[in-house]
Amino acid sequence: MKLTLPENAPFSCSQKMWIKGFLDGINSTIQQQSNPSQPSLTEPSTASGKSITIAFGSQTGTAESLSKKLSKKLNSKGCISSIRDLASMTPDDLKNIEHLLLITSTYGDGEPPDNAATFHRLLHEETAPPLNTLAYSVLALGDSSYAEFCKCGRDFDQRLAALGAKRITPIVECDVDYDDPFESWTSQIELGLSAA
Numbered sequence: 001m002k003l004t005l006p007e008n009a010p011f012s013c014s015q016k017m018w019i020k021g022f023l024d025g026i027n028s029t030i031q032q033q034s035n036p037s038q039p040s041l042t043e044p045s046t047a048s049g050k051s052i053t054i055a056f057g058s059q060t061g062t063a064e065s066l067s068k069k070l071s072k073k074l075n076s077k078g079c080i081s082s083i084r085d086l087a088s089m090t091p092d093d094l095k096n097i098e099h100l101l102l103i104t105s106t107y108g109d110g111e112p113p114d115n116a117a118t119f120h121r122l123l124h125e126e127t128a129p130p131l132n133t134l135a136y137s138v139l140a141l142g143d144s145s146y147a148e149f150c151k152c153g154r155d156f157d158q159r160l161a162a163l164g165a166k167r168i169t170p171i172v173e174c175d176v177d178y179d180d181p182f183e184s185w186t187s188q189i190e191l192g193l194s195a196a
């Protein structure tokens with residue numbers, strides 16, 4: 001059921017706007033009660049208290065600076081996030097991580113950035129560990145003028161799933177202008193972490 005104001009209701013424009021806002025609030029409550037699994041926009045974040053590792057693969061600093069931005073945002077919501085350079089990580093480290101947010105660019109002709117190259121190679125070897133206890137999401141930076149668009153991020157996303165890790169949210173691919181997709185990914189992450 002959705003409450004609406006008839007077009008010909010005898011109210012002024014500003015009165016109609018007020019009533020419409022009032023009805024929208026009631027409609028949102030009705031929808032929430034009939035579908036409690038849907039998170040409410042006004043509900044406090046239950047991502048709070050979660051321990052999160054943000055790992056970055058970056059050649060010229062964009063993924064690294066987005067990692068810092070994300071970390072600040074998540075910490076302000078009560079999460080405990082730490083940032084790791086992929087150059088300092090091995091796939092075995094992922095066995096001790098519950099929530100991984102991986103932000104990476106792609107370089108060369110679909111190659112990982114230098115700091116992520118070893119990790120990328122090791123993760124794709126047969127000796128890579130099973131990662132059934134890991135929940136993750138990937139933000140891939142790229143440029144669609146290259147043939148191998150966002151290849152490194154796609155590789156990580158698929159390989160982590162193949163090793164048994166669960167996606168918190170689907171991969172988000174950014175084409176040159178990354179501000180909006182980054183914001184949208186961040187919002188999805190906050191909701192996804194609440195459920196993870």
Ligand SMILES: Cc1cc2nc3c(=O)[nH]c(=O)nc-3n(C[C@H](O)[C@H](O)[C@H](O)COP(=O)(O)O)c2cc1C
Binds near residue numbers: 060064107113148
């Ligand atoms: C030399 C060079 C090669 C690149 N190769 C690719 C590529 O193969 N695929 C892609 O999607 N983006 C490619 N890009 C775009 C970068 O991934 C993109 O600019 C990214 O935002 C850079 O992030 P970073 O500063 O964290 O490294 C390339 C950029 C440069 C400068």
